[in-house]
Structures are given as structure tokens and as C-alpha cells.
Amino acid sequence: GENVEQHPSTLSVQEGDSAVIKCTYSDSASNYFPWYKQELGKRPQLIIDIRSNVGEKKDQRIAVTLNKTAKHFSLHITETQPEDSAVYFCAASKGDFGNEKLTFGTGTRLTIIP
Amino acid sequence: DTEVTQTPKHLVMGMTNKKSLKCEQHMGHRAMYWYKQKAKKPPELMFVYSYEKLSINESVPSRFSPECPNSSLLNLHLHALQPEDSALYLCASSQVEQFNTEAFFGQGTRLTVV
Numbered sequence: 001g002e003n004v005e006q007h008p009s010t011l012s013v014q015e016g017d018s019a020v021i022k023c024t025y026s027d028s029a030s031n032y033f034p035w036y037k038q039e040l041g042k043r044p045q046l047i048i049d050i051r052s053n054v055g056e057k058k059d060q061r062i063a064v065t066l067n068k069t070a071k072h073f074s075l076h077i078t079e080t081q082p083e084d085s086a087v088y089f090c091a092a093s094k095g096d097f098g099n100e101k102l103t104f105g106t107g108t109r110l111t112i113i114p
Numbered sequence: 115d116t117e118v119t120q121t122p123k124h125l126v127m128g129m130t131n132k133k134s135l136k137c138e139q140h141m142g143h144r145a146m147y148w149y150k151q152k153a154k155k156p157p158e159l160m161f162v163y164s165y166e167k168l169s170i171n172e173s174v175p176s177r178f179s180p181e182c183p184n185s186s187l188l189n190l191h192l193h194a195l196q197p198e199d200s201a202l203y204l205c206a207s208s209q210v211e212q213f214n215t216e217a218f219f220g221q222g223t224r225l226t227v228v
Contacts, residue, residue, distance in 0.1 A: 034216065034217075036219075042221065043118075043204065043219040043220060043221045043222060044157065044204070044219045045219070046216050046217070046218075049216065089156050089157075100145055100147070100162070100208050100210075100215070100217055101159060101162065101170060102157075102159065102217060103159075104156035104157055104158075105156060106155070106156055107154075107155075107156055
């Protein structure tokens, strides 16, 4: 099955600086790569996703890059703010029609230092 | 309405009890999922329903019994659980008509087995 590794496990960043979280996946058939943010005691929420036919995607302060050859993808958060503090999970899926089987990375606890 | 609603929010049950977790969505999603999340760990897929039929069972013990009575509802019946089954149980849903779409998560049921 799919195996997703995520680094670092914890990350502290000064407010206003950038944060980068990296993930690698094992199954070359995986073609959908979402990133979820989970605040303490709350549900995971999708913040950005990328499909295998795209190399980069940006949404305001958040960007994701995908290198299919190397089987890794990264989350970039610029101009970090205190509300960015949370646990971030990358995930990979090779969802077939009618199914969506996400394999999550181990998570990164991001702390923004005011 | 982009909500997935789970009840109850918290549940404490004994090892001989029978209880059920409920999940509801009104987004017209035809794929629904149960995930288990232990503290400081990523969500782990348990079951996937597609068009109200069980399509994936990730080798979950039979003391967990899923049910999808209609396209909006998903239940998880619990019986003879063990203390190690204590966790946050997350329900999610997604479209299936489009290839690889966002999974919307409920806020979870925090289960404690005593």
C-alpha cells in the first residue's frame, strides 16, 4: 500500500517568516495530494490540493509543489500568522472512480512565534 | 451546506456496551468514510462506502460494524470494544462523480472505552 512520510514533525517559525513542510510518497500511481490543517480538538480541513498533472499551485499565502519523478510534494506558507499554528497533514490518494482512499502523513505541528 | 455532522461529540462506554456513532451530510456526496485518529497521530481509514455500498474495509475488527442506510447517513455500530479502541472517530464525505475530490470531515466523536 501507499506510504507517506512527512517532515519535520515539529516546526517553529517567527511570525512573518515562511514555513515549508515536505512529504514523500511511495506509490507512483498516486495522483491526488491534499493538505489538511487540523487545529486542536477540531476537524481536519482542506487548505490546498494538487493533482498529478500539475507541478505547482498557489492560493494566496499557501502554495504546494509536486515533483512526480522524485515522488515528493511540499507545502509552503509565506508571511506566517499566529492563526497558522496547527497540525498539518499531507496525504496521497490514487482514488478510483467512486473511491477516495487517502493515506496521511504523520503530521507537522507548526507553531508561529509572535 | 458544507457540513458533515457527527453525533455524539463525546461517548464513554464500557467494554460490554453496544453503542452507535452517527454521521450525516446533505451535500449530495455519494462516498462516505470512517476514519480513526489516535492522539498525535494521523487519521487512519477504516471503511469507505460508495453509493451506499461498502467498498473498502481496511481489515477492521468485527466489533466495529458500519452501516449506510441512505445516501445522507452513515453509522458505526460498536460492540465489545477494548480500551485501545479509545480514539477520535471521524466521518468524511466526498463527491464521486468527479475524479479525486475534496473530502469534508466531521468534527468527530471522541470515544473513551472504560
